[in-house]
Amino acid sequence: MTVTRSSARAKLLDAAATLFYRDGITATGIDRVIAHAGVAKASLYNNFAGKDELVAAYLSVRLERFDQTLATLMEIADPLARIDAFFDRLEANAASGQFGGCPFSRAAVEVNPDSPAHRVIVEFYRRLGSFFAQTLGVDIEDAGVKQLIVCYNGAMSSASVLKDPSLVGAAHDLVRASTMRR
Amino acid sequence: MTVTRSSARAKLLDAAATLFYRDGITATGIDRVIAHAGVAKASLYNNFAGKDELVAAYLSVRLERFDQTLATLMEIADPLARIDAFFDRLEANAASGQFGGCPFSRAAVEVNPDSPAHRVIVEFYRRLGSFFAQTLGVDIEDAGVKQLIVCYNGAMSSASVLKDPSLVGAAHDLVRASTMRR
DNA sequence: AGAATACTAGACAGACCGGTATAGTGTGTC
DNA sequence: GACACACTATACCGGTCTGTCTAGTATTCT
Numbered sequence: 001m002t003v004t005r006s007s008a009r010a011k012l013l014d015a016a017a018t019l020f021y022r023d024g025i026t027a028t029g030i031d032r033v034i035a036h037a038g039v040a041k042a043s044l045y046n047n048f049a050g051k052d053e054l055v056a057a058y059l060s061v062r063l064e065r066f067d068q069t070l071a072t073l074m075e076i077a078d079p080l081a082r083i084d085a086f087f088d089r090l091e092a093n094a095a096s097g098q099f100g101g102c103p104f105s106r107a108a109v110e111v112n113p114d115s116p117a118h119r120v121i122v123e124f125y126r127r128l129g130s131f132f133a134q135t136l137g138v139d140i141e142d143a144g145v146k147q148l149i150v151c152y153n154g155a156m157s158s159a160s161v162l163k164d165p166s167l168v169g170a171a172h173d174l175v176r177a178s179t180m181r182r
Numbered sequence: 183m184t185v186t187r188s189s190a191r192a193k194l195l196d197a198a199a200t201l202f203y204r205d206g207i208t209a210t211g212i213d214r215v216i217a218h219a220g221v222a223k224a225s226l227y228n229n230f231a232g233k234d235e236l237v238a239a240y241l242s243v244r245l246e247r248f249d250q251t252l253a254t255l256m257e258i259a260d261p262l263a264r265i266d267a268f269f270d271r272l273e274a275n276a277a278s279g280q281f282g283g284c285p286f287s288r289a290a291v292e293v294n295p296d297s298p299a300h301r302v303i304v305e306f307y308r309r310l311g312s313f314f315a316q317t318l319g320v321d322i323e324d325a326g327v328k329q330l331i332v333c334y335n336g337a338m339s340s341a342s343v344l345k346d347p348s349l350v351g352a353a354h355d356l357v358r359a360s361t362m363r364r
Numbered sequence: 365a366g367a368a369t370a371c372t373a374g375a376c377a378g379a380c381c382g383g384t385a386t387a388g389t390g391t392g393t394c
Numbered sequence: 395g396a397c398a399c400a401c402t403a404t405a406c407c408g409g410t411c412t413g414t415c416t417a418g419t420a421t422t423c424t
Contacts, residue, residue, distance in 0.1 A: 007371090024291060026208050026209070026292075029410075029411060029412080030411075030412060039371085040371065040372045040373060040374085041374085041413085042373090042414090045414080051412065051413090105339055105343050108343045109206060109288055109291055109292075110206070110291070121343075125344055143352055143355060146348065146352035147352045147353075147355060147356050149340055149344075149349065150336035150340050150352050150353045150356060151332065151336060153335070153336045154331075154332035154335045154337070154353070155336070157339045158328075158331055158332050158335045158336075161287050161303075161335070167328050167331065167332055169328075170328035170329045171336070173325060173329060174332060174333070174356055177359050177360050178355075189400095189401090190400075211381065211382080212381075212382060212383080213380085213381085213382095221401085222401065222402045222403060222404090223402095223403085224385090224400095224401080224402075224403090225400080225401060226383095227383070227384080228400075228401085232382075233381095233382065233383090366423105367423090367424085368423080368424100369421085369423100370420085370422095372417100372418085372419070373416105373419100374415100375414105375415085375416085376413105376414080376415075377412105377413085377414075378411100378412095378413095378414105379410105379411080379412090379413105380409105380412105381410070381411080383408095384405105385407095386404090387402100387404090387405105388401105388402080388403085389403100390399105390400090390401075390402095391398100391401095392397105392399090393396100393398080393399105394395105394398100
């Protein structure tokens, strides 16, 4: 059965998601991950080549979930309503207890630029930009897309560093002022 | 003589500024700092209580320089022109080779919340908000101030993570659209 | 039943971490 | 000339890091 087969892997990914996001990647040691997962050390190295691969896998799971969110949002036909819904979700996330900013930009300052995790981060931003471009009906290099990316990153980093969810609302206001103008 | 007196301290702060900003704080060990500074290990612990204090001192130097920049900008009487000049400087910095985003927000994800360095980070954001509030002629809790902070953080983090200085320009566009509107 | 396989438990290695201690050197001041 | 002092150089400590290895257990497929 595949259920039991990779239960250790699933437990590790759960623990990694919690600890890497909450405490940071470098600050979270292997031993703490396996302790939180309730799993033996060998199970980690049987399922992943090393810590780098675990980090990459953790971000890949996040990316997959993000993709599903985008797919849901794509069902909203009106472009402005879709972008509004995107930032509404951000506001809801920021208000939740465990909010700590964008997991990808947080990871970006911790991982090596040539690690497998870094490629997941790049891929995240590619898809984010692509979503905005598709919604605005413009090229991915368009200034409007860049403005939306700035608003996203600004919202996430501001709200997490200053521990003030209302900054996501400020970013949303900015988006309305900007997208209205085009 | 005071010149020779604190030459080791100055060399350490120079090395810390370069390495902490370029490679990250946790990734940069004490040994690498003293090697880059060309200084003995004991000199570090004679001048600073420990790594935490060195990190705080590094950020304090940055904060001091930032204060001088703000003081210069305050000479510009027109509020909108002053904010324009602020983002013009950001664009110039982002275009320079060693750009790696906001040193304070980068440090924020690496340092302990109750470390001396963290207080410097908080102080930076307090002064940034105060500068914006003063320029707009509003309270520091005003929505306009929050929007400007979002633009600043968005510009810095986007440009550094995506290695694309043009995102600072996008943030500047956003600012123009926003401050015009008020 | 028996082979394959994922798992647990934990000792261990080697590197590196922040920080301390020791011993000695150069320089300026009184 | 003697003292104070900031400095250099280096050995060392305890702890923690990632990763390896050994040995034994449970489960599942055939």
